[in-house]
Every structure is written in structure tokens, then in C-alpha cells.
Amino acid sequence: MVRLPLHELFFKNPHKVLVLDGGQGTEMENRGIKVANPVWSTIPFVDRSFWEDKSSAHRRIVEGMFDDFMKAGAEILMTVTYQASFKSLSENTPIKTLPAYTNLLTKIVDFSRECIGEDKYLIGTIGPWGAHVCCEFTGNYGPHPESINYYEYFRPQLEIFNTNDNLDLIGFETIPNVHELKAILSWDESILSKPFYIGLSVHENGVLRDGTTMEQIGDIIKGLGNRRNPNLLLLGINCVSFNESPDILESLHRALPDMPLLAYPNSGEVYDTEKKIWNANSDKLNSWDTVVKRYIDYGARIIGGCCRTSPADIAEVSAAVKKYT
Numbered sequence: 001m002v003r004l005p006l007h008e009l010f011f012k013n014p015h016k017v018l019v020l021d022g023g024q025g026t027e028m029e030n031r032g033i034k035v036a037n038p039v040w041s042t043i044p045f046v047d048r049s050f051w052e053d054k055s056s057a058h059r060r061i062v063e064g065m066f067d068d069f070m071k072a073g074a075e076i077l078m079t080v081t082y083q084a085s086f087k088s089l090s091e092n093t094p095i096k097t098l099p100a101y102t103n104l105l106t107k108i109v110d111f112s113r114e115c116i117g118e119d120k121y122l123i124g125t126i127g128p129w130g131a132h133v134c135c136e137f138t139g140n141y142g143p144h145p146e147s148i149n150y151y152e153y154f155r156p157q158l159e160i161f162n163t164n165d166n167l168d169l170i171g172f173e174t175i176p177n178v179h180e181l182k183a184i185l186s187w188d189e190s191i192l193s194k195p196f197y198i199g200l201s202v203h204e205n206g207v208l209r210d211g212t213t214m215e216q217i218g219d220i221i222k223g224l225g226n227r228r229n230p231n232l233l234l235l236g237i238n239c240v241s242f243n244e245s246p247d248i249l250e251s252l253h254r255a256l257p258d259m260p261l262l263a264y265p266n267s268g269e270v271y272d273t274e275k276k277i278w279n280a281n282s283d284k285l286n287s288w289d290t291v292v293k294r295y296i297d298y299g300a301r302i303i304g305g306c307c308r309t310s311p312a313d314i315a316e317v318s319a320a321v322k323k324y325t
């Protein structure tokens with residue numbers, strides 16, 4: 001294997017910051033794939049022609065997207081599996097059984113590795129429980145979020161990602177609810193057996209979408225003591241507003257000064273969950289250069305973009321990472 005294991009890379013190179021790719025679902029949409037459906041960006045992989053016809057239009061689009069993110073400077077990229085839970089797929093597509101699901105997810109991971117080659121890092125991404133009911137930007141998980149069986153929901157995807165050596169890291173993305181966060185943090189190495197990170201979905205005003213403060217999150221992590229899973233490699237924020245993201249990361253850093261962080265904000269546009277479109281919000285107040293510098297000051301080790309960020313954004317992230325490390 002060409003790649004150093006990630007924990008070794010970060011430990012041996014204390015100033016190394018990896019450039020991540022941008023928003024894949026929205027970039028696929030920009031390139032002509034209709035992602036407005038219940039499994040969102042996973043949709044092209046469900047079609048048999050994606051696997052049977054190597055020159056299919058959708059396959060070309062996904063390959064081209066990986067290629068353009070790498071040309072922009074991405075060193076670590078993601079599988080397009082945000083809304084590919086067994087529940088989402090089995091309720092909304094012809095994939096109904098665990099063997100069919102395992103076969104599909106394995107094909108997606110292996111295809112992604114082929115696209116990016118052996119020297120880049122690959123993250124197996126997992127969207128939150130709320131993604132399948134589209135509440136990752138509200139954190140509203142109903143009257144009893146503490147009673148949801150998160151493990152049952154995540155287990156099929158986790159078991160596949162744990163055992164596939166093409167993946168270097170598992171990424172829980174856009175987590176908006178503290179009960180879901182606590183559940184993930186409670187899982188030991190028998191459940192999460194490879195390095196993982198948690199990306200929090202944080203409101204513009206600086207609290208988790210359900211109202212939990214960054215200080216409270218810091219206390220939850222510190223309170224784990226020796227029950228903390230050693231595979232928890234990074235904590236951070238994703239799909240948060242571009243303008244507010246440096247302040248949010250700063251408050252997470254203050255709460256957990258020794259924690260390696262990651263940050264990949266969205267463009268600042270706001271998602272309309274009914275129409276599945278992005279609406280303009282406020283103008284960008286900062287450049288990537290300013291934002292990336294601040295992320296690095298607060299201990300970020302992986303930096304990239306989320307929804308509505310493109311290869312052009314990642315080129316700016318890459319230039320800033322080179323400048324400040």
C-alpha cells in the first residue's frame with residue numbers, strides 16, 4: 001500500500017493538513033444527474049447500466065468529478081454513499097436484501113478506489129439517521145430521539161465499510177442531533193473497527209441543530225474517558241454555513257483544544273427540503289484563503305467543501321493549505 005495509515009501520517013507530520021474534495025451530490029447535479037429523489041446522490045449507482053456499461057453517461061460523470069477534484073488538489077476523497085443506508089435503499093429502490101445491498105456498496109467503494117488510484121485516501125461516508133427523512137438541517141428527530149435504534153440503522157453500512165480495505169476512514173457526516181452523536185460515541189472497536197470521524201451539522205448561531213452547545217459536546221467527549229474508541233480520529237463540522245464556519249470551529253477548538261478537527265462547509269446557500277433546491281442566503285463575507293487560515297489555526301487536519309462547493313473551490317482550499325502549512 002502506498003498510503004501511510006492516516007493516524008501515522010498525522011502523527012509523523014504534525015503540520016500536515018489534507019485537502020478534501022467538495023460537495024459530491026451537488027456537483028453530480030451540476031453535471032446533469034438528477035439527485036432529487038429519496039436516496040439522493042446514490043441514485044446513479046442503483047441503475048444496472050452504471051455497472052454493465054462502462055461508458056454510461058452517469059459513470060463518466062462520476063469519474064470526471066473525481067478527476068476534477070483531484071486536479072484541483074484533493075488528497076482525500078469520499079464515496080458517494082451519504083444516503084445509501086440499507087433502510088433508505090431497501091425502502092426506495094429495488095435493492096431489498098442484505099446480500100444485494102452488500103454487493104452494491106462494495107461495488108461503489110471499489111469503483112471509487114479505481115477512480116482515485118492507490119495514493120489518495122478514501123473515506124466511506126455515512127449520512128445521519130435524519131438524512132432519510134431530510135432533517136439533517138433541523139436536528140428534529142421527533143419526540144423521542146433517545147429511543148431511536150441508531151445502531152440498527154447504521155449497522156449494515158458500517159459492517160461493509162469496516163471490512164473493505166479500500167477505505168481508509170469512515171465519515172459520519174452532517175450529524176445534527178446529540179442523541180445520535182452519543183450513540184456513535186458509545187460504540188467500541190468491535191462496532192467501529194477502523195478510523196472514523198464525526199462531522200457535526202451546526203446552525204449559523206453556533207449550536208448543534210438541536211440546540212446542544214459546543215461546550216456540551218466537549219464535555220460529552222471528555223466524559224468518555226477511557227471508554228473513548230481509539231479509532232475516533234477527528235471531530236469537526238460539515239455542511240455548515242461558509243461565513244460562520246470559522247467561528248464555529250473556533251468554539252469547538254476551545255471546547256476540545258487537543259482534538260484534531262476537520263471542516264468542510266457548504267457554499268452558504270440554504271437547502272429547501274421540500275423542493276430539494278438550494279436558495280441564496282447572504283453573500284460570502286470571506287475568501288477561502290481567510291477561512292482556511294483560521295481553520296488551520298484551530299487545529300484542522302482535513303479541510304474541504306460540502307454541498308454546492310465545486311472543484312474551483314477546492315483549488316482555492318488547496319492553494320490556501322499550501323500557503324499556511
Ligand SMILES: C[S+](C)CC[C@H](N)C(=O)O
Binds near residue numbers: 135307
Ligand atoms: C445534505 S442534504 C442536501 C442531502 C439530501 C437530503 N437528505 C434529501 O433527501 O433531500
Ligand SMILES: N[C@@H](CCS)C(=O)O
Binds near residue numbers: 025041239
Ligand atoms: N458527502 C456528501 C455530504 C452531503 S451533506 C456530499 O458531498 O454530497
Ligand SMILES: [Zn+2]
Binds near residue numbers: 023238
Ligand atoms: Zn453538504
